Amino acid sequence: MVGIKKTTLTETDIISKFILPAIKIAGWDDMTQIRQEVKLRDGKVVVRGQAAARKKVKSADIVLYHKPGMPLAVIEAKANKHEIGKGMQQGLDYAGLLEVPFIFATNGDGFIFHDKTNPATLETEISLEAFPTPAQLWQRYCNWKGYTEAQLPIITQDYHDDGSGKSPRYYQLQAINKTLEAISLGQNRVLLVMATGTGKTYTAFQIIWRLWKARHKKRILFLADRNILVDQTRINDFQPFGQAMTKITGRTVDPAYEIHLGLYQALTGPEEAQKAYKQVDPDFFDLIIIDECHRGSAAEDSAWREILQYFSSATQVGLTATPKETEDVSNTDYFGDPVYTYSLKQGIEDGFLAPYKVVRVDIDIDLQGWRPTKGQVDKNGELVDDRIYNQKDFDRTMVIDERTELVAQTITSYLKRTDPMAKTIVFCNDIDHADRMRRALVNLNPEQVAKNEKYVMKITGDDEIGKAQLDNFINPKKPYPVIATTSELMSTGVDAKTCKLVVLDQTIQSMTKFKQIIGRGTRIDDRFNKLWFTILDFKKATDRFADKGFDGIPERIMITTPGELNDDDADLDDIINGVDPEGNSPSDGDNAAGNEEGTGDYEPLPDGDYGPWEDDENQVEKFYVNGVAVKAIAERVQYYDTDGKLVTESFRDYTRKTMAPHFASLDEFTKRWNAAERKQAIIDELEGEGILWDVLAQEVGKDLDPFDLICHVVYDQPPLTRKERADNVKKRNYFTKYGETAQAVLTTLLDKYADEGVQEIENIHVLKVKPFDEMGRPIEIVKKGFGDKQAYLDAVSELEAEIYRLDPRSA
Structure with a gap:
């Protein structure tokens, strides 16, 4: 031009x-x-x-x-x-x-x-x-x-646009586009692996929308195993389908609708009359989306698999955060390798998922074991088996009141130190444990409970009152309940965006289950200042973070010989097969959680037929004892590191690692600092790399400015305090080159630096506050002392040069 x-x-x-x-x-x-x-x-x-x-x-x-x-x-x-x-x-x-x-x-x-x-x-x-x-x-x-002409109508079909400006994130775009590419090529089994909290349901909606609008798929079934998942999907992400959508209820598949949302439990059951899916022909559905396909649908002999096999001609897309790969179960064996994977580590690195801090608490009897005295009876008068009980036994076969009290006290102390109103989920071994933990927490928080008796609630499958509070717990706008004790009910399908504390007092042997539980805290909600969460671990469960399978692509290790599922992998298949994951009999009501209002977990089988439950004599015997001295012997804090691992380190260590790629040497850093017109620009740049100045100052010394913090922490130089730097400038008496007004302004700016740092003197608005306001308006101060604004700014730059002029480690 x-x-x-x-x-x-x-x-x-x-x-x-x-x-x-x-x-x-x-x-x-x-x-x-x-x-x-x-x-x-x-x-x-x-x-x-x-x-x-x-x-x-x-x-x-x-x-x-x-x-x-x-x-x-x-x-x-x-x-x-x-x-x-x-x-x-x-x-x-x-x-x-x-x-x-x-x-x-x-x-x-x-x-x-x-x-x-x-x-x-x-x-x-x-x-x-x-x-x-x-x-x-x-x-x-x-x-x-390599697109063909036949693929293009599907590939180029428009996304849904609701006019709000919301559009898929980059990884959602990839997941959607790769799925459509696979389907357009005739692939009928597709697996998407996306970490909890990354928008699997929204991704599924866009996949369905584009295939439906292109008329490539006309009748579609969205399958889930929890009522809350179906209802959240229908009300939220799938709402644009409007009158074309229905939820399958009453074991009836209505052919008048094109988009069907259904629970496995509503479509099948152990009796032939309960198999509602057989009301329609095997080719009725063109597309089936299976949510959380790592659970019931993964096992080859599961009750759910029969639905997928009946509609085998339909394209089937599995969604999961945790591909299930065990000696008995593999969903990649059914769906094939994922067409796209977006992991927890990727989500945290991108800033879409919340990182975690782990507080690991070791209890003496957990590590050393506990043995009853000879002939000791429990609180019910039962003779306690004479053996050594360890961490895996506690709250499964051996209940020690003092241990429950210690865990509850640790939770309470943490919340009081941080935020007593932080949404908290306490994962217990079973419903009995959740009951006792609720009671212990209530007794330790009388002031909070007096404000609202729902401060602590047990939310488990057997408790209708507790389940009714689930929606309030996950609603960020509802302050109560604050603490939820649970065992299985809240481990999956609970979109608790503002959950800030996940407590693990449950023995977890399944990686799948561990990932799901951790997923309760990984959602970010900037509006409610939920950017990260804490895991309070009493059972060494977080050792699983070190397992390379935690965030990696699992290998297929399924064997052909059928075996029984591990107890910790128990899922909703067990409901159909007659095993309750919460350990209750049908009369406890745990399986009656589901309902049309979506407040519960599982839908009951019809006519109260719950299947062959375990006999009473097969129930695990528990001993209840008290009077045992219990104490925490170690507490370790670990953070999510830059490589996705948990590390025990100070913020000094983090700062050193963060600075290394940006400034190779002390000389390089000091040259850049001194050359900068505004030191604030460098301070902001480093803050943008994750350096928290207040945290670093607390570790090192609050009277150091960012320059000296970096020199000291990263390059091992003895620092000067701000006051020492200011005193050195005054000793050189370089102010004499200025007039009286300018000297007064610069001396006051130097005092401001000593008190508050270099950021304060770089802001011209400092001339509006005390004691400058006593000298006149800013424009008057500048004109009288320096002539014009540029001369004032030049004088401030010279003052900064004097502050950092000498070797920062010498007087």
Whole structure:
């Protein structure tokens, strides 16, 4: 452009004056095909102590789309003072997330074009006028993907747009698009693995919507095993289906509807008359989405599998957070390898899921064991078996009141130290344990219970009053209940977005179950300041974080010889087969949790037929004793580290690791610091990398400014306090070069620095507060002392140079 010196333009100017005009001339429609500042990640949350901060993330400058939801290319722009291809590596990172083959880097002079569809010449330079048209890139994309004409009506079907601006996240786009690609190629068994809290149901909705709208799939069944999952789905994500959707009730499949939401329990049962799915032909459904397919549907001989096998001609998509891979059960054996996986680790790194802090508490009798005295009887007069009881026994076969009290006291103390109103789930071994834990917590929190008796509630399958409070517990706007004691009912299907404390006092041997329980805390809710959560572990359950299978892709290790499920893998199959996971008989009402209002867990079988329950003599015998001295002998705090592992480290260690990629040496850091026009810019940059200045200052010393904190913590230099730095400046008496007013202002600014830090003196608004307000208005102070604003700013910069002029470790 005539008269414009490109090298003086900002990156924003380059985009608006050169890049956008060039791509629009090439035929790109800015309303549907061009999006600017596309934020692909939310920014990882870093936690230390009770403080947390989000890492700042950059946005892709421009993403080009074939149509909404179908990205094709990334454009990364830089100011003209940079080399034309400077943004290429950044663009490649964004393109990797979106899985697009075209990346353009530019400084306004032209483009470096990275074209993955042309491996012979990956990168070429093209002029602004030579930018490819939408048709050209789309054709190359289709050839790269290998799309056929028959696939295109499915591949190009529009996403649902509710007008709210909500659109799928990058990993949801990948999951949806990869699923549609697989189905368009005729693949009839598809598995999606997405961590709890990453929006599996919303992803499923968009898959169904596009297949339904394309008329590729006309009758669709969404299958779940919990009433609350079906009702949440119908009311929330699936609401746009409107009158085309129904929930299967009363064991009747109504062919008048196209979208059916159903519980396994409503479609089948042990008796032939209960098999409602047989009311329709095997080819009735074109598509079946199986939610939480790691549970009942995974086992080959499960009651649920018969439904899938009956509708075997339908395309079946399994959704799971935890692929089930044991010697007996494998859902990848049925569905095949996942077409897409998005793990907990990825979700935390991207900032879409909450990281965790683990507080591991070791109790003496758990580690050392406890043995009764000879002839000791329990509280019921029963002779206690003479053996050594250990951690796995407690609250299963051996109940010690003092241990329950200690766990409850530890929970109470933690909440009182942090936030007494933090939503908390306490996972117990069984309903009896949950009852006793509720009572212990009530007795330890009399003031809170006096405010509201629902402060602590037992929410288990046998308790209708407790189950009725489940919706209030998971509703962020409802303060009560605060603490929920449970055993199995809340381990899955509970979308508790604001749960901040997960307590593990349950023996957990199943990785699947462990992942599901951890998933109760991984959701983020910025509106309610839920960015992270704490796991309070009394049973060494968090040792499973070190298992490479926790966040990895499981190998298929299923064997052909049928075996019995491990007790800890008990799922809803057991309800049909006559084993209650909560350990109750049918008369306890645990299986009657489901209802049409969606307040419960399982739907009961018809006519009260619950199957062959265990006889009383097969129930595990429990001993109840008290008068045992119990104490916590160790408490260890661990944090989620940068590599996804749990580490026991101070914030000093984290800061060192965070700084290493940015400043290789002390000299490099000090040069950058001294060259910065505003020190606040560097402070903000490092804060954006997750350095929590307040936490670091608490560990090291509150009177150190960020410069000295970094010098001391990262580079092992003895620091100077802010007061020592200020005193050194005063000793040099460099103020004499200024007039009386300027000297007074600069001396006061130096005092402000000593008290509050460099950020305070860099803000010109400091002239509005005491004691400057006694000198006059800011404009008057600046004019009288320095002449104009620029001279004032120059004087402040010189003051900062004096503060950091000497070797920071010398007086």
